Amino acid sequence: MNNEKKIVNEDEELKKMAPVLSGVNKENPFTAPKDYFEALPQIIMGKCQSNVPDKKWTWGIFTVYKPVMVIATVIVVFAIAIFFLFVNPWRPVQKNETDYNSFVQDEGMINDLSDIFDESTIIEAVLTESPENSSDSAIFEKDDFLMENPYYTKDDLINYLLDANTDMDNITQ
């Protein structure tokens, strides 16, 4: 009795709220093929007994591409990581590496110089060199070596050191 009353109330409410909709025939407009429901239980039972897996795998674009996209992303990320770790030309050079290169360069320079000059002359030249008077040629005018070897001027020595980009501090050390 209560249920019937409720349904009547709901119908009246629908009429008020949607008069056009409530006027539409509620009968099911769809049909099924002839004898469909007679045959269906047998088909279903047949499938159940042949143990058909209940989950069908559908090969949609998304199901195919999603794993591919994940793999592609992993490969790209890996490649970028390798590039930045090992190949990157913009990678900042580490301080130790600079020091080592500079050391090797300076040591080579000293060996070259020692073939031309004797060690004490080089040391003296370096020790007397200072930023304030590095361009001053006076100190070399008094140099015995230069006096004895007129082929080399002070400018030759300075230019040689400058061309070789010699770090004066390393030489003195």
Next chain:
Amino acid sequence: MCNFTNRFLHSTLAETSDEYILSLIHDKNSQNYGFTILVQKYQEKIYWLVRHMLIDHDDSNDTVQDVFIKVWNNIQNFREDSQLYTWIYRIATNEALSVLRKKKNLFFLPIINVEKKLMESLVEDNYFNGDQIQMKLQKAILGLPPKQRLIFNMKYFDALKYDEIAEITGTSIGALKASYHLAVKRIEKYLTSH
């Protein structure tokens, strides 16, 4: 004669209680017989529920078969704390929504285009016997989001109660009422403007 037999069979099936069906299924000797009765009892309700959602008969047929295969595979684990028909309905609604989602993914299209496809298959459907206004109503229903469409169909065509729909869909009664109310408003607007 045949109609009389069918009607008799239907009324007999409708009167067969779920408890009896379950007891048959739980007994190994009568398992197949019990499950056949279950399918016979619920196949039409499930088919029409799914058909209203998927429109196409072939899709609906596949889905209904999948639903009952799932029921078969899980019936031994069915805990009788909910009613059998709400459990089967829940499987069916999930399956229908999942088919719609798969269709969306398959075509790589937004859901609105899937609805368009469904509308096309509705127009071309050989198994649609409705008049013009019923066709218009179906088109209006197809304009709703899938879950709202499901709720509207269960309430409007299957005349299920809110508490039953709530149990099937796992949605609160308040939300269902609001959803149905909005669906009715949208459909009415479509019917008056087209």
